[in-house]
Amino acid sequence: MSGRILASEQLMSFSSIIDTALTQQRELLYAPDQRKSDKPLRPFSVREVSHALKVKYNSLRQYLNTLEGMPAGTLESGNRKYFTAEEIAEIQAVLHREGKIGDERFPRRNPGDAQARLVVYNLKGGVSKTSLSVNLAQFLALRGYRILAVDLDPQASFSDMFDIQADLDGQASIYDVLRYADPASGEGPIPITDAIQATYVPNIDIVPGSMSMTEFEYETSASFRAGDGTPFHRRIADALEQVDGYYDLVLFDTPPHMSFAVIAAVFAATGMLIPLSAGMLDVVSLAKFLELAASTMQVVEQHQDKRYDFIRFVLTRYSASDPAQLQLSSFLRTHLGGAMLKHDFVSSTAIADAGNTMNPLLELDPGSFHRKTYDRIFDSLSGIADEVDSEIMRAWGRKPFEREDN
Numbered sequence: 001m002s003g004r005i006l007a008s009e010q011l012m013s014f015s016s017i018i019d020t021a022l023t024q025q026r027e028l029l030y031a032p033d034q035r036k037s038d039k040p041l042r043p044f045s046v047r048e049v050s051h052a053l054k055v056k057y058n059s060l061r062q063y064l065n066t067l068e069g070m071p072a073g074t075l076e077s078g079n080r081k082y083f084t085a086e087e088i089a090e091i092q093a094v095l096h097r098e099g100k101i102g103d104e105r106f107p108r109r110n111p112g113d114a115q116a117r118l119v120v121y122n123l124k125g126g127v128s129k130t131s132l133s134v135n136l137a138q139f140l141a142l143r144g145y146r147i148l149a150v151d152l153d154p155q156a157s158f159s160d161m162f163d164i165q166a167d168l169d170g171q172a173s174i175y176d177v178l179r180y181a182d183p184a185s186g187e188g189p190i191p192i193t194d195a196i197q198a199t200y201v202p203n204i205d206i207v208p209g210s211m212s213m214t215e216f217e218y219e220t221s222a223s224f225r226a227g228d229g230t231p232f233h234r235r236i237a238d239a240l241e242q243v244d245g246y247y248d249l250v251l252f253d254t255p256p257h258m259s260f261a262v263i264a265a266v267f268a269a270t271g272m273l274i275p276l277s278a279g280m281l282d283v284v285s286l287a288k289f290l291e292l293a294a295s296t297m298q299v300v301e302q303h304q305d306k307r308y309d310f311i312r313f314v315l316t317r318y319s320a321s322d323p324a325q326l327q328l329s330s331f332l333r334t335h336l337g338g339a340m341l342k343h344d345f346v347s348s349t350a351i352a353d354a355g356n357t358m359n360p361l362l363e364l365d366p367g368s369f370h371r372k373t374y375d376r377i378f379d380s381l382s383g384i385a386d387e388v389d390s391e392i393m394r395a396w397g398r399k400p401f402e403r404e405d406n
């Protein structure tokens with residue numbers, strides 16, 4: 001038997017090899033001022049600002065020159081003006097104050113508007129949940145939504161994309177917020193405000209993910225026997241109460257497996273976005289996923305008369321030049337109709353590469369792409385952001401703003 005493998009030992013040694021290697025790489029990568037979170041988001045051109053704020057380019061140029069309180073911006077190459085994300089927010093505030101844009105283009109909650117809470121949900125792995133969540137968060141943040149992202153995946157890729165690594169840096173995570181009190185040590189959950197971290201993207205804060213979310217699952221099972229604490233399904237919704245006034249949108253990135261944390265997010269949410277990748281196997285598993293999701297909702301609905309504002313599907317990693325995908329896309333659109341977003345998240349090596357280097361689209365330099373490639377991905381993500389934006393506006397009783405061509 002001696003030649004055979006003792007799996008625990010072998011796996012543990014692989015784990016420590018990778019761990020050590022990663023730590024070394026991290027030290028290189030994240031020497032002082034080398035972490036990507038040390039740098040601000042890139043500045044944006046007037047054309048980009050006009051797109052984000054849904055104001056016509058020529059009107060915006062005029063407003064920038066004539067309205068009081070507009071930020072100066074910075075002159076860059078070619079004598080063009082650029083504005084930071086903070087300055088875009090200032091411009092938007094001036095336009096709103098001066099009556100140039102109404103509430104349908106100013107995504108701040110008014111008294112009585114419920115916090116929008118969007119769960120990006122599909123139990124299938126690798127369907128772009130995280131890539132979509134990160135890019136959507138950045139597009140919506142630039143449009144003025146104050147966003148809290150909650151990373152429920154123990155793999156914490158969403159947090160990684162913002163260079164937040166709670167486990168490695170010894171910071172509080174969503175686990176510390178949701179955990180149960182430990183009668184032995186007296187340790188208990190912390191307020192969500194103690195786990196929230198600002199990011200280098202104005203308007204986006206994060207409650208980081210953590211490996212220890214797997215413990216939440218065990219503790220939840222144990223809590224059924226002990227019958228103690230707030231029931232698991234209420235734990236996210238309850239924690240969010242404390243920050244209800246601070247954010248317009250809460251976004252949940254979820255892991256690709258059923259868990260108590262996912263059910264709690266589904267319970268807290270007001271809207272659901274289901275990313276689907278355009279493969280036959282994905283479509284076959286879709287019906288099963290939806291059945292499971294429906295029974296999860298039944299559990300949730302038993303506790304409360306729970307209503308969603310919207311549930312939408314979005315096709316991801318979509319390549320219209322692939323005939324098989326084109327066929328699947330039309331199949332889905334025929335059968336799911338208006339429940340499918342009109343815009344697809346296009347497949348692109350730039351996004352796949354972005355996954356490796358951890359850069360969402362808005363963090364990449366448009367100049368480093370073929371114009372057409374950049375525009376194709378931009379239009380795809382911006383279109384998805386517009387549609388989600390419209391759903392939230394509808395939920396707040398506002399008539400969504402229809403973009404005209406600039």
Ligand SMILES: Nc1ncnc2c1ncn2[C@@H]1O[C@H](COP(=O)(O)OP(=O)(O)OP(=O)(O)O)[C@@H](O)[C@H]1O
Binds near residue numbers: 157345346
């Ligand atoms: N539009 C896209 N075009 C090309 N590659 C993509 C696209 N979206 C995601 N990817 C790549 O596919 C892989 C899976 O994406 P992502 O991590 O976003 O999926 P996920 O659903 O969050 O996965 P998981 O289920 O593991 O959480 C990543 O390597 C990512 O870079």
Ligand SMILES: [Mg+2]
Binds near residue numbers: 131157
């Ligand atoms: Mg993910």
